Amino acid sequence: MHKPLADKIRPSELEDVVGQEHILGKNKILNRIIESGCISNMIFYGPPGTGKTTVANIIARKTSKRFYRLNATNSSLKDIQDIVDELDTFMGREGVLLYLDEIQNFNKKQQQSLLEFIEDGRITLIASTTENPYHYIFKAILSRSTIFEFKVLNDENIINALKRAVEKSKSFYPGMQVDVDEDALNYFAASSNGDLRKAINGLEVALYSTNPNSDKVIHITKTIAEESTQSKILNYDLMGDSHYDILSAFQKSIRGSDADAAIHYLARLVKAGDLPSICRRLLVIACEDVGLAYPNAITIVKSCVDAANMLGFPEARIPLAQATILLATAPKSNTAYKAIDGALFDLEKVNIGDIPNHLKDSHYAGAKEIGRGIEYKYPHDYKNNYVKQEYLPSNLRGSCYYLPGDNKNEKVASDYWKNIKK
Structure with a gap:
């Protein structure tokens, strides 16, 4: 069975992992945890191709626990149960390290099935997700785990990893040389959108599809890189x-x-x-x-x-x-937004009282007998179409929701009404 180049050359030591210096650099927290060998529950969060699986594999090699790997996309409760069944056997005497990829695809019940064993330490969980863990992972698991964010790799990180991939791939072509132009490496990196796996996949296509020349050199140019790489795919998920x-x-x-x-x-x-x-x-x-x-x-x-x-x-x-x-x-103003939110806040938090009687509907027989609309003053009957009267409920009298913004349009309107109302 063909094994992808990205898996063939996957780093086995931390020093070969590119990027993530904020957690894997010297004396950084995840680096210290891995070197100590005292592995706790962890959640790796970040875009594809940033090293989450690679780091999990390195951790697995540094622990005496039995290692299992599941992908939540195609795993079920039975898969978890099979792992649980081994906990009390000779094989599980040191405990189990479970790497659960794409944990966001497990529903609440599936995630909860792990809780008891995480709680008592029989299962140490390392989960990875491309989605925000605070949105998709059961809170009880979050509270028992440390979250590490893996960030998008920059072009320099990817080019360094590609150079390592080129060196490693030479052993797969005995009797031949592999030569990749610098601008080809730059193209692989630029088109990967921070996803190292995508960059290495492009390199792999280029290597497999290029025949060696008369000097037994597989020479990868920028043109070949362009032909071997699919169009750039942005990290965009309508629900993510x-x-x-x-x-x-x-x-x-x-x-x-x-x-x-x-x-x-x-x-x-x-x-x-x-x-x-x-x-x-x-x-x-x-x-x-x-x-x-x-x-x-x-x-x-x-x-x-x-x-x-x-x-x-x-x-x-x-x-x-x-x-x-x-x-x-355009000039900016959020006064309308603030006004309506202020009014809505009062609806929730304040006893707003009743609508004043003079503002209530009076277009029906008997309205006047119950005091509806009697004292209402019709503004258009007055100078400048304005007359002072109370419009807010009595409990809100004096409330101010709209404060004119410091811009030409609102200043003009504000000054106009100040003139009229005084």
């Missing part, structure tokens, strides 16, 4: 962290008036083809972050959104970019 992280960065960049960053994150969303999320977020931003500083923004954004939905991708990217740049460069 990356979806919400990109949308969050998109809105925060617009709110921060950085048009270039906003367009960058829009491009990620466009690349993922996530038209509904883009449209919804743009409409929210127009009201939440631009708001009354530029009230026409929502009208223009709605037109851009309608156009994008009519056009579909790829053309939809153009009106979406127009709306994004408009919002990023």
